[in-house]
Amino acid sequence: MSATATSNAARPLRLGVSSCLLGAAVRYDGGNKRDRFLSDVLAPYVEWVPVCPEVEAGMGVPREAVHLVGDPTAPRMIGTRTGRDHTVAMRRFAAARVRALAALDLCGYVFKKDSPSCGLERVRVYAASGTPPPSGASRRTRASQAGGAPTRRGRGLFAAAFTAAYPSIPVEEEGRLQDPLLRENFIERIFCYRRLRSLLVRPTRGALVAFHTAHECLILAHSPRAYAALGRLVTARGGARPAAHARRYGDGLMAALAVPATVTKHVNVLQHIAGFCRAHLSSGERRELATVIDDYRRGIVPLVVPIRLVRHHVERHDVAYMKMQVYLNPHPKELMLRNHV
């Protein structure tokens, strides 16, 4: 994790985004790929930092379409009509732009899927033949002239540069964000990353312990193994200085939260919280809570239902350890993300 955190907890939640996803007319054909969730639903909660690598690298609008060619681990960016090679210019641009983004303290990035610049995964990479396809050629013709059917193993050149520079920053593609589970996971991670950046401003041992304590249930819902490892890391008395220690913790935390939460893991956490409330509840309330958690396990109600009930008991009975758990309020309720998982 980069150590450039500089401001406090009220910092804006700033996200990088492929410009076309917010409706900017920057695509090769002058169009856009506006995504309603990003531009309408999420927008009030974040500050967008739009980037169009191809336009900012000087390729213009409209422009010749490009695709990736050659070795999927180090592909070249080639014009589909002229065969013009944009690789060096794009790599140079990407390195400089990615460096400049460090000053903006991004908490996440949403990339446009399938793009030879912005795609995060499964971007088409064509085998190299050295012969540019003719003007106006169909995709099939282009594929055959470029050396055959593409593999789906590429990553856009800008996305590759960004993820290599900032491996802990949460990233996603707009296509994957259509999936309610992946959407909830990504939003949870960007809010968590912002809290982490605030911690890193003054990462004392006491602050790290408090941070970890508040995130225990959240981590448990993703990875019980990471929960144990991070707990050991927090309490370890080693030679590492607090800042380095906290950065190591932050890297481990973000890796843990990238592991998908599952129904089974949520049920374990909910039962764990119910255990803390147990002494305060009547037998009828205990039965009701157990039934609601089981309804969630069986897929009859979404996660928001048992969460609401445990939160009600935690607040009503002032269960101190649980009241501080981020798990019960990981992102704005208005986004209604847990109504669909």
Ligand code: SF4
């Ligand atoms: S996918 Fe990336 S390069 Fe292509 S138009 Fe959108 S922002 Fe620009």
